[in-house]
Amino acid sequence: MMKSSVRDLAVFGSKPAFSCELPAGQLNMPEWERVEAAFRGIFDRKYYTNHGPLARELEARLEQLLGVKHAVCMTNETIALMIAAKAMGLKGKVIMPSFSFAGTGQSLIWAGLDPIFCDVDPYSHRMTGEKAATLINEDVSAILGVHMWGNPCNPRDLERLAHERGIQLYFDAAHAFGCTSDNVTIGNFGDMEVFSFHASNVLNSAEGACVCTNNDYLAARLRNIRSSYGAGNKVPIPLTGNGRMSEAQAAMALMSLEDYPGNQKRNKNIFELYTALLGILPGIRFQCPDGKNQSNYQCVVFEINEKEFCLSGGELRKLLNAENFISRRHLASGLHRTSLFRERYPRFREASPVTDQLCRQVIQLPSGQAMNEELIREVCRLITFVHENAKEIKRKMVSL
Structure with missing residues (x-):
């Protein structure tokens, strides 16, 4: 539904622009x-978990693709981060960015560690060595870096x-599967890197x-802590847990791995269309790859930028969400x-004043499989309409 006047906006009681939510x-x-065939295979084998054939195949495929010696699959990323900290034998405090997902920080608490929150660079949204260096003291055993966007x-x-x-x-x-830095694939840096295979990635x-x-x-420590199945060589560990990946999860990941080249290409096309249509508006700055x-x-x-766009990030999110456009703010707060x-x-x-500011200003747009060119153009027309009428909209929103 195209908007011809401010009163047509759903936040003021009109019909949403999109009939279903755009994630x-x-x-x-x-x-x-493909899903049915993969799951029939699982049921035919009657092997559902405990480092099964699909989990082993996935680890081998990931090692080959990423160029790493070891890829150890687990049930979710928070568990994986907890086990990583225990495998590394960390003690005391760990420096990490305050601009990060809650589970990243919670993994430290679960591992008996204390986070030291570091503010991020306002341009890249990431922690820098310069900022982290000021926080290192004798109690710090590690740095936990976070790749973003x-x-x-x-x-x-x-x-x-x-x-x-x-x-x-x-x-x-x-956020960084398939990405590189200095022509080296992510997965090869530091002592270890932890990927999430959540559906949002x-x-x-x-x-x-x-x-x-x-x-x-x-x-070896990762595998022994994860579970006794697929542990390989026995090494001393402080504890064990059930962090193993199921065969159903591995089946989904293997199919996603096959689809990755096409999904990455589609993502790039979506990104380029959004930036071409919205990057010209005053007050909008996209987080772009460095090239x-x-x-x-x-x-x-x-x-x-509220001064240039004439609406705040919170006001724009409220407007767009009312239109069934889930323009989520990735972090409600640092x-x-x-x-x-x-x-x-x-x-x-x-x-962390920069983190506080980014949590107010950053908006994530719908992308992925649900989006096509027509929907993206509709989203961009809606945001352009909001910008063109921002002053009137801001006055009317005061009464909401």
Whole structure:
């Protein structure tokens, strides 16, 4: 439904522009016939979990594709991050960005560690070595870097810092499957990198994860902590848990792996169309790949400059969500302001002003399998209409 006047906007009581919700995540699903065939195979074999044939095949395929010695698949990324911290033998405190998913910080608490929240660079939205260096003290055992939006952080920068200061380094690579930095595939940096295969990501097993490392001893510890099945060589570990990936998850991931080249290409086309149509509007700045590294383009995000656009990020999100356009804000707040961390670590409450600003300004647009060119053009026409009428809309929203 096209909007011809401000009163046509759904936030003021009119009909939404889209009849069903447009999701922000990837949600790339294979054809039903492929799913049915894969699951019939699982039921025929009567082998459902415990490091089965599909899980082993997936690990081998990932090792080959990413060029890593070890890919250890697990049930979800938070569990994988917890096990990674235990496998590395971390103690005390770990530096991580405050602009990150809640599960990343929660994995440290579960592993008996304390996070030290680091603010991020306002342009790249990622933690830099320069910022992290100011937080290192004798209690810090590691840095946990986070790749964002399908673009890697600068892992070499953090590697240099970790080496100089004699601490360990690992990465939350949830957004970075298939990405590169300095022509090296993500998965090869630090002591290990942890991928999420949640349905919102470009490679998905509906839910799942993978820890990659080139360190044989760490890989053995990961496998032994994950479960007794598929543990390989026995090595000393502090505990065990059930972090293994099911055959159903592995089947979904293998199909997603087959589809990855096409999904990455579609993501790039979606990104380029959005930026071409909306990048010309005042007050919108897209988070773009740097042109030197490969991106999976799985997230299309931009920042809103309220002074130039004439609406705040919160106001625009409210308008768009009313139209069934799920323009989610990836983080409702920085981790330092969430209830768990705010109460435990009050000294960080005012320590990340850039993160606070990004949480207000950043909007993630619908992308992935649900979107086509016609829908994207409709989304862009709607946002353009909102911008052209922003001052009138802002006055009317005061009464809502």
